[in-house]
Amino acid sequence: MQDLLSTIEAPVEIVPGRKLAAKAAALYAAPFDHFETRPVEELRLGFDGIVGDFHAGATRRSGGREPWYPRGTEMRNERQLSLVAADELAIVAERMGIAEIKPEWIGANLLIEGVPNLSMLPAGSLLFFKGGVTIKVDDQNGPCRIAGRSVAENAGMADREAGSLLFPKAAKRLRGLVAWVEKPGTIRAGEEISVRVPEQWIYRG
Template identity: 45%
Template structure:
């Protein structure tokens, strides 16, 4: 009989899983190469993402966000859906000194409200919608000059927005997700967010 070895559970604080409610404030799809999205009343989600959206597909080309892969190499697409928070968009607008920043200017597919510090919800969080559709959050979205240029295009009277956007939107740009279960999502409906247990690995 092999000798059993004991293992001490590390002294790491674990935050229990939690559930929260949110609401879909707006929906959009970006059918072209431009970053801007078109408002939609309903989005039909498939396992490939949003049909016709520029980020749809099972695979995507590697880019600057994943420097450990060769640029352009086909990798798993965990960025099918872009989600922003209306509360955080208001903070971005205040940081820029403008009245508002619309979710479609950033190419967002979903704009949600009711979830505080939305950009910090952890990887593995799942959003459950009334139809049975489920989105799985994979990462925080980083702001860039391309999105800033679209904001500036929509607010031509405000100067320098493209250059100022990245700093104004840092850690406020929302998250990206993939479709875990397909189905329709409608503007105005409530959804449930299930956040997994959280901990910090000290290495």
């Protein structure tokens, strides 16, 4: 049995988990009828996400990111929160030839400081906020043309259609993360966060 296990495990590289220190530099919430957010001092979170937010809910409707379902299929809402990093948004802005991309233009809820390569945090990473809230990373937030159009309009790009098409390319793997609420409560701007990155491996079958 030991020899068999050794044969199975040999090709698999296991990367140990680790802890990181971070901060919620800024917070944003969206009105119930539009995805763009606005700065707030605190976020009240329930198991459905941000109370009263555009993306709140235990479930959501499937879209282009879930081609395995007919569009509009009711499914679990794992996209309750959007997390971004200022350094990554600056790279995207440079690629698009604009001065800046503000987090609220693309519907972000949390601007996170202190995590290198935020968009590369793996699924399952946990963010423990000092005030008691815990959120869990589901996946990268794939950039789309809807967010791209918001960027183009807010940045005053001359060709807004071109800007909406450019954003998904410029923001690939830099658009941040989506997460859901594991332990509810209230997050406040400037709050310290302990990030726990899980043990990782690449499954090759």
